[in-house]
Amino acid sequence: MGMAERKTERKTIKREGPVIDSIPIIYKHRIPISKTVKYWDGLKEGKIYAVRCKSCGAVYYPPQADCPYCGSSDIEWFELPKEGVLETFTRIYARPQGYEDFEPYIIAIAKVGDVRVMGWLVNVKDERCVKVGDEVTLSTAYIEKHNKYIITFQLKNKQC
Amino acid sequence: MFRKVGIIGVGQSVFGVRGDVTIQELAWEAVKEALEDAGLTQRDIEISIVGSAGTRTYELYPAVPVNEYSGFSEKGPIRVEAACATGSAALAVAYNMVASGFVDVALAIGVEKMNEVDTATSLAVGGRGGNYLWEYHFYGTTFPGYYALYATAHMAKFGTTEEQLALVRVKNQKYAAKNPKAQFQFEVTVDDVLKSRPVAWPLKLYDCSAITDGAAAAVIASEDAIKNLHIDTPVWIEAIGYASDTANITKREDYVGLKATRLAAQMAYKKSHIEPKDVEVAEVHDCFTIAEIMAYEDLGFVEKGKGGKFIEEGQSDIGGKVAVNLSGGLLGKGHPLGATGLAMIYELVKQLREERERGRQAPLKKYIALAHNIGGTGHYGYVTILRR
Ligand SMILES: CC(C)(COP(=O)(O)OP(=O)(O)OC[C@H]1O[C@@H](n2cnc3c(N)ncnc32)[C@H](O)[C@@H]1OP(=O)(O)O)[C@@H](O)C(=O)NCCC(=O)NCCS
Ligand SMILES: [Zn+2]
Numbered sequence: 001m002g003m004a005e006r007k008t009e010r011k012t013i014k015r016e017g018p019v020i021d022s023i024p025i026i027y028k029h030r031i032p033i034s035k036t037v038k039y040w041d042g043l044k045e046g047k048i049y050a051v052r053c054k055s056c057g058a059v060y061y062p063p064q065a066d067c068p069y070c071g072s073s074d075i076e077w078f079e080l081p082k083e084g085v086l087e088t089f090t091r092i093y094a095r096p097q098g099y100e101d102f103e104p105y106i107i108a109i110a111k112v113g114d115v116r117v118m119g120w121l122v123n124v125k126d127e128r129c130v131k132v133g134d135e136v137t138l139s140t141a142y143i144e145k146h147n148k149y150i151i152t153f154q155l156k157n158k159q160c
Numbered sequence: 161m162f163r164k165v166g167i168i169g170v171g172q173s174v175f176g177v178r179g180d181v182t183i184q185e186l187a188w189e190a191v192k193e194a195l196e197d198a199g200l201t202q203r204d205i206e207i208s209i210v211g212s213a214g215t216r217t218y219e220l221y222p223a224v225p226v227n228e229y230s231g232f233s234e235k236g237p238i239r240v241e242a243a244c245a246t247g248s249a250a251l252a253v254a255y256n257m258v259a260s261g262f263v264d265v266a267l268a269i270g271v272e273k274m275n276e277v278d279t280a281t282s283l284a285v286g287g288r289g290g291n292y293l294w295e296y297h298f299y300g301t302t303f304p305g306y307y308a309l310y311a312t313a314h315m316a317k318f319g320t321t322e323e324q325l326a327l328v329r330v331k332n333q334k335y336a337a338k339n340p341k342a343q344f345q346f347e348v349t350v351d352d353v354l355k356s357r358p359v360a361w362p363l364k365l366y367d368c369s370a371i372t373d374g375a376a377a378a379v380i381a382s383e384d385a386i387k388n389l390h391i392d393t394p395v396w397i398e399a400i401g402y403a404s405d406t407a408n409i410t411k412r413e414d415y416v417g418l419k420a421t422r423l424a425a426q427m428a429y430k431k432s433h434i435e436p437k438d439v440e441v442a443e444v445h446d447c448f449t450i451a452e453i454m455a456y457e458d459l460g461f462v463e464k465g466k467g468g469k470f471i472e473e474g475q476s477d478i479g480g481k482v483a484v485n486l487s488g489g490l491l492g493k494g495h496p497l498g499a500t501g502l503a504m505i506y507e508l509v510k511q512l513r514e515e516r517e518r519g520r521q522a523p524l525k526k527y528i529a530l531a532h533n534i535g536g537t538g539h540y541g542y543v544t545i546l547r548r
Contacts, residue, residue: 009346010344010346011344011345011346012176012343012344012345012346013174013175013176013177013178013342013343013344013345013494014176014177014179015174015176015177015178015179015180015181016177016179016180017179017180019179022218022276031293031297061410062291062293062294062408062410087313087415088309088310088312088313088316088415089309089312090305090308090309090311090312090360090361090362090363091358091360091361092300092301092302092304092305092360093357093358093359093360093361094279094283094302094304094359094360095280095283095300095302096280096281096283096284096286096287096296096300096302097280097281097283097284098284098300099284099300100280102300105299105300107299107300107301107305107309109309109409109410109415115410116410116411117410118294118295118298118299118409118410119299120299127361128361131316132312132313132316132317133316148297148298150298150299151298
């Protein structure tokens with residue numbers, strides 16, 4: 001018996017039968033951004049905006065125009081700093097529909113000022129050399145496939 | 161005042177890729193077994209609660225066809241959704257309806273068909289499980305990715321290792337191998353897990369639960385109804401605790417535990433006057449290996465940061481402090497979102513009745529069990545405590 005044959009049989013429940021195709025349904029949503037348009041415009045200029053409630057001082061990131069704590073909708077926009085510290089990250093190998101064409105990408109969360117920001121950590125070959133606590137700089141980048149701007153992080157003091 | 165409520169019948173379909181059945185046919189497999197187990201017919205059931213996340217099937221309003229197919233057209237359904245905790249939410253609704261005196265006998269059904277779409281679609285649906293606009297839209301988050309964020313942080317803060325994560329899958333496969341209703345009925349080694357392909361680093365294929373079709377159901381009744389029906393083996397629902405947390409993962413307090421678990425557990429322990437050390441057998445939400453390690457800590461089985469050691473020492477296995485996931489867990493048994501919470505109940509009722517196969521029956525003295533079911537990435541938390 002060869003090695004391969006000696007591998008124990010792995011019983012998995014996989015029951016198939018005859019199938020038909022459903023009538024496909026395509027969703028393409030129109031998402032309102034009128035209350036957060038400052039954020040979307042900011043990304044185009046390389047700026048990342050958060051929101052502060054003028055009435056109670058609560059800070060919101062991601063931004064929102066209404067403060068559920070005090071009930072006020074009187075808010076001010078302010079720009080976040082361009083530096084932060086990595087809190088955690090992962091590299092996405094099994095990619096979802098709409099992202100299949102991208103090379104496996106790193107999603108990271110960094111502490112930036114008083115808030116946490118999600119972004120793609122770019123220019124990293126080996127994720128195993130990245131560490132929680134590493135310092136990063138923030139910028140934004142245009143993603144042509146989705147016609148959108150995203151936040152990107154780059155390691156500040158090291159190459160990985 | 162709430163009335164005492166017991167579980168009198170449970171059912172579960174075979175989990176796995178079930179390309180042989182529609183969602184309603186699949187649900188019926190569990191409903192039929194639950195009714196037979198209780199010795200009841202549809203006539204005895206006053207209301208059905210149908211839990212289904214329902215985001216991957218062609219049947220966009222699944223509760224109605226499920227209800228009709230199972231013979232309950234005029235009773236309910238109340239449709240419930242709480243992502244991966246949908247089954248527990250269905251039980252909570254049924255429990256509240258019986259406890260409050262609204263009805264005497266209720267049926268909770270959980271069902272999910274996840275394999276009618278391909279993996280990329282499934283990942284795109286799961287990745288929307290937080291807040292589409294601020295996360296998936298920009299960054300293509302996935303479910304394995306969300307839990308990987310927790311794994312990275314837990315490993316960095318507490319030194320939890322990939323080997324310790326792997327041990328969770330090894331333990332759960334040991335029991336899945338003995339569970340004829342599990343999706344993956346074989347054992348694996350630490351090496352198998354470590355060598356499996358990366359899905360969302362640091363999580364690899366065997367750190368992940370799979371894409372599963374399945375159904376589970378439970379019949380519950382008031383104490384009076386249980387007496388009138390002459391049922392002598394009820395399992396009592398001592399308490400259900402529930403909680404939630406932020407939609408945006410960036411708004412969480414930290415990435416080394418789930419607040420929804422801690423709050424739901426606190427509520428359940430307090431209501432039932434049961435402490436973590438009293439729990440003898442538990443089904444915990446191991447959608448990913450890191451999730452089981454965090455669950456040990458957040459449920460109070462061991463202090464925060466020591467979850468890796470807990471599995472290493474065998475404390476979560478038969479013979480340890482608490483026997484965890486003797487069904488094979490979500491990792492081994494499969495994780496059909498809407499069914500999962502009720503499949504946990506199915507397993508624990510069987511455990512408490514001491515009806516399990518050799519080698520996967522927990523030794524019991526106090527007959528106290530705990531089910532822990534998380535929806536989304538800690539978006540919903542349910543902790544249910546059972547006693548026989
Ligand atoms: C990890 C994941 C992406 C893998 O899916 P995939 O790449 O399509 O894998 P396939 O279906 O092609 O399966 C390939 C093989 O791996 C096996 N397999 C699939 N997922 C598995 C898993 N999680 N664990 C072990 N084996 C698995 C299959 O049975 C198959 O085995 P075979 O070759 O012997 O038939 C998928 O299982 C997944 O998304 N899991 C997470 C589910 C989830 O997020 N649930 C939470 C709620 S949304
Ligand atoms: Zn305010």
